[in-house]
Every structure is written in C-alpha cells, then in structure tokens.
Amino acid sequence: MRQEACNLLIDYFNNQLSKEDKEIFEQHLESCESCQEELKELEEFTEDLPYMSESITPPEDMKARVLTNIFASEKEEDATVDQNKKAEPEQGSNVSSFPLEKRKSKNKNWLTPLLAAGLLVSVLGNGILVMNQSEDTAESPEIEQEESLDRTQLSAQLAPSEGIEASATATMVEKQNSLNLMIQANNLSALEGDQTYQVWVLEGEKPYRAGTFVPNEEGFGAVSFEMDQLGDHDWDVIAITKEPNATSETPQGDIILSTEL
Amino acid sequence: MSSHDLELYSQIQAGDQRALEQLYDRYEKLVYSFAYRMVKQEALAEEIVQEVFMKIWTKKGVYQEKKGKLSSWILTITRNTSIDIIRKNKITTHTFEEWDSLKSDQTETEDIVLWKEKKEKLKIAVRELSEDQQQIVQLFYFKGFSQQKIANTCSIPLGTVKGRIRLALKHLKETMKNIDERGVNDETRGV
Known part of the structure; x- marks a missing residue:
C-alpha cells in the first residue's frame, strides 16, 4: 500500500489523479518523508522551466475581458482558512470555470460596439447636462459580487468624450434572475475631495444611477451594479460622469465616457 | 520585488x-x-x-x-x-515536437530581462541533455502526461518513469547551476 501510494507522485504533480486517488496520496504525503522530499525536489527542479516559454504579447483587450469576468464572480470567503495546507500544488480540477462557449460568444460581440462607439460621442454631446432635473431616482448604488456568470448579454466599449483619455468597457451579465452591469475603466483622471465617478443608464433622456466608483492611483476603476432594482426599462445609453460627491441624483458633471445601447 | x-x-x-x-x-x-x-x-x-x-x-x-x-x-x-x-479539450500535440524555443528566438523586444536570461541558460542546459531526456522533460513538464502515458510514449517500463524524470530534471538543474557559475558567455563559446 505504502509503495503503491508513492507511485502516485508523478501523476499527483501532473494533476492527473482522480479525486479519490488524490485524497489517498495527500493523506499518504503527510506521513511519507521520501514523497515529501521528492515532491519538493520536483518543484525545485522545475521552477525555472516556465521561463523556457517564448514571450508572447497577449491580445490588447484581454486584460479588460479577464478582469471584468473575475470581478463579476463571487468571492469565496469561506475558502480562505481550510485550504491552506493543500495550497500547493494547487489542483485546478476542483475549480469551477466559466463555460467556454459563453465567453466566446461575448468575444464576438466585442468589436461591433467598439466601432459604433466612436460615432456616438458627437450625438451625445452635452445632452445629459440639459436633461430634466426634476426626475427623482432614489436608488442607491451598490457594489455586488456575483455568484456565477451565466450569460453575457452585452459587452461594449464606452467612447471617451473630446479631450478625455480614459477608456471603459460595459458588460451586462444575466445571472439566474438578475441582470448586472459591470463597468471597468482605465486612465481616469484623479478625483479631488469627495468627487466620484458615477455610472448612469439612460432611458430616453432620463438618467438612473447605476454604480459609483473611485479609481485607484493608476486610474483604474470598476463597479458592478444590479440593474433589476431599477425595474423594467429600455435602456438607450450608458454614461459615466464625474460628480462632486457620491449623492448626485442627476448628473452634475460632464460626460466622460458613454455608449449607446 | x-x-x-x-x-x-x-x-x-x-x-x-x-x-x-x-x-x-x-x-x-x-x-x-x-x-x-x-x-x-x-x-x-x-x-x-x-x-x-x-x-x-x-x-x-x-x-x-x-x-x-x-x-x-x-x-x-x-x-x-x-x-x-x-x-x-483533449488537446493532442505532436509527441515528438521539438522544443520550439530551441529553434530560434523571435522575441527581439524582450521586456523582462530576467526571463530572457533564464531562457538563454535553459536553452544551453537543455542541449546538454540526451534526446531521451529532452523528450521526457517535454512530455512530463510541458505536456503534463500521466506516468503511464509517458511509459507508453517512450516505450519504457512504468516503474522507471519517475527515476528517469528525476534524473533528467536534476541534470538540467545542475547544468543551470554550472552556467550560473561559469557565466552564459563561456558556455556559449564552449559549445
């Protein structure tokens, strides 16, 4: 038995064991010094090998896609403590992943809004500034962490207004019964005092608050917003403004980034 | 860092x-x-x-x-x-695929210096392995084959797989260490 378990080392290292065998081996590993030794040796012997890879430049928009998907996912608060001892080698097979085909369908949609977005800046212009100020939308922004990413309904690049260097992507994700809007922005200018960046969704000319965020020192900011709390609407536009504080019920600042839906 | x-x-x-x-x-x-x-x-x-x-x-x-x-x-x-x-995804790549990075270095604008240095050393070290050893490192590390599959592919007894992997990796690591001591340039000239 002992001898047999020792023979699982290579397949353990290569993540090739069934769940049962993996458990058997991990149990064995705790008491078998020679396996501990050999495993450590394998790790040391192989630690440089990844650097054998030719360096390849990733697709430019990969970062936005990956981070948006990650921040849309739930944080597993419960997984912190108990997993410590089994952290390495980290066994990927136990981790759920997004269905590949769904992510792919998103990629296809990616470019179209990007091309269209450029045309929209002039259309939108200063429209929001003169919008009806009397409308009252009491919803407060909330940052939500999602359980799973079920279906990406929309993914669009927001176009920067004139003189703005920033870029942002909007992703609408449907999960189970709710719809979430994720915004991720880069190169945002720094804020002063209580200023925040505010996401708005517009139906016609009426703006609704859809997430508030503050970027980091690198100008990166992200926010996720549960759309269902706004009720049923046909959204026309997503826009981001800079607001004097986090309480603006209607846009006070200029549009920084926007896209038509 | x-x-x-x-x-x-x-x-x-x-x-x-x-x-x-x-x-x-x-x-x-x-x-x-x-x-x-x-x-x-x-x-x-x-x-x-x-x-x-x-x-x-x-x-x-x-x-x-x-x-x-x-x-x-x-x-x-x-x-x-x-x-x-x-x-x-049941990806199958050619079993006897070469170490692609041994052929030519297409990355002129390497932005991570340490990475490049390590790669240079690795290339030299891998060349010092026998072909069988190169293959077993490739199958084990970069293809993640199971022990059985490595045995089948290399036509060697299952019981010897672990030892051969260990030997090849050890050789590689020691060569790397030697290169560190001797310096990459000396090594390149020597080959």
Whole structure:
C-alpha cells in the first residue's frame, strides 16, 4: 500500500489523479518523508522551466475581458482558512470555470460596439447636462459580487468624450434572475475631495444611477451594479460622469465616457 | 520585488481589486506565454490566464510564503490549469515536437530581462541533455502526461518513469547551476 501510494507522485504533480486517488496520496504525503522530499525536489527542479516559454504579447483587450469576468464572480470567503495546507500544488480540477462557449460568444460581440462607439460621442454631446432635473431616482448604488456568470448579454466599449483619455468597457451579465452591469475603466483622471465617478443608464433622456466608483492611483476603476432594482426599462445609453460627491441624483458633471445601447 | 508581491497578495486577500490589477499587469505576459507554451492555442491561453487570476481572486488557491516565491506559485497554478484544459479539450500535440524555443528566438523586444536570461541558460542546459531526456522533460513538464502515458510514449517500463524524470530534471538543474557559475558567455563559446 505504502509503495503503491508513492507511485502516485508523478501523476499527483501532473494533476492527473482522480479525486479519490488524490485524497489517498495527500493523506499518504503527510506521513511519507521520501514523497515529501521528492515532491519538493520536483518543484525545485522545475521552477525555472516556465521561463523556457517564448514571450508572447497577449491580445490588447484581454486584460479588460479577464478582469471584468473575475470581478463579476463571487468571492469565496469561506475558502480562505481550510485550504491552506493543500495550497500547493494547487489542483485546478476542483475549480469551477466559466463555460467556454459563453465567453466566446461575448468575444464576438466585442468589436461591433467598439466601432459604433466612436460615432456616438458627437450625438451625445452635452445632452445629459440639459436633461430634466426634476426626475427623482432614489436608488442607491451598490457594489455586488456575483455568484456565477451565466450569460453575457452585452459587452461594449464606452467612447471617451473630446479631450478625455480614459477608456471603459460595459458588460451586462444575466445571472439566474438578475441582470448586472459591470463597468471597468482605465486612465481616469484623479478625483479631488469627495468627487466620484458615477455610472448612469439612460432611458430616453432620463438618467438612473447605476454604480459609483473611485479609481485607484493608476486610474483604474470598476463597479458592478444590479440593474433589476431599477425595474423594467429600455435602456438607450450608458454614461459615466464625474460628480462632486457620491449623492448626485442627476448628473452634475460632464460626460466622460458613454455608449449607446 | 518579491516583497512587493507579498504586499500585493495580502491586499488581494483583503479584496482589493486594484491590487489584483497590479498583480495581473505584472504577470500577464509570463502567465499567458507559459499557458500558450502548454496548450498552443491563443483562445485557450486566455482562458487559462482568466482562471489563474480567478483562482487568486476567489481564494480557491491560497499562497503561503513558506512554499516559495509567489511567482513560482502562480506558475504552478498556471501549469495545473493548463493540464486541466489540455485534458478537457483533449488537446493532442505532436509527441515528438521539438522544443520550439530551441529553434530560434523571435522575441527581439524582450521586456523582462530576467526571463530572457533564464531562457538563454535553459536553452544551453537543455542541449546538454540526451534526446531521451529532452523528450521526457517535454512530455512530463510541458505536456503534463500521466506516468503511464509517458511509459507508453517512450516505450519504457512504468516503474522507471519517475527515476528517469528525476534524473533528467536534476541534470538540467545542475547544468543551470554550472552556467550560473561559469557565466552564459563561456558556455556559449564552449559549445
């Protein structure tokens, strides 16, 4: 038995064991010094090998896609403590992943809004500034962490207004019964005092608050917003403004980034 | 740099999205390139990058300092995720595929100096392995084959696989160490 378990080392290292065998081996590993030794040796012997890879430049928009998907996912608060001892080698097979085909369908949609977005800046212009100020939308922004990413309904690049260097992507994700809007922005200018960046969704000319965020020192900011709390609407536009504080019920600042839906 | 890594990691543990982004920026290229080396498909390499950082973010994998460098840990996750993807997608690559990086270095604008240095050393070290040894490292490490599959592919008894892997890797590591001592240039001239 002992001898047999020792023979699982290579397949353990290569993540090739069934769940049962993996458990058997991990149990064995705790008491078998020679396996501990050999495993450590394998790790040391192989630690440089990844650097054998030719360096390849990733697709430019990969970062936005990956981070948006990650921040849309739930944080597993419960997984912190108990997993410590089994952290390495980290066994990927136990981790759920997004269905590949769904992510792919998103990629296809990616470019179209990007091309269209450029045309929209002039259309939108200063429209929001003169919008009806009397409308009252009491919803407060909330940052939500999602359980799973079920279906990406929309993914669009927001176009920067004139003189703005920033870029942002909007992703609408449907999960189970709710719809979430994720915004991720880069190169945002720094804020002063209580200023925040505010996401708005517009139906016609009426703006609704859809997430508030503050970027980091690198100008990166992200926010996720549960759309269902706004009720049923046909959204026309997503826009981001800079607001004097986090309480603006209607846009006070200029549009920084926007896209038509 | 590695202390900065640790700082970032603890911020990520606390749920700091900006810290994850910084870590992402730091390792995106390396993880992507290594994943590509394993699966040879861009779309899958991206899938792997996402899963790796997802695991870091969702704390499905927990790093401990005593286990070594954070970069090594990230690369281990990358490799394990790649092996999973290879299995799930039933990717088959040519068994006798060469070490592609031995052929030519197409990366003129290498932006990570250490990476390039290591690669140069590795190339030299791999050349010192016998063909059989090169193959077994390739099958074991970069293809993530099971012990049985390695035995079948190399036509060697199952019981000898582990020992051969160990020997080849050890040889590689020792050669690397020698190169460190002698310097890359001497080694290149000697060959």
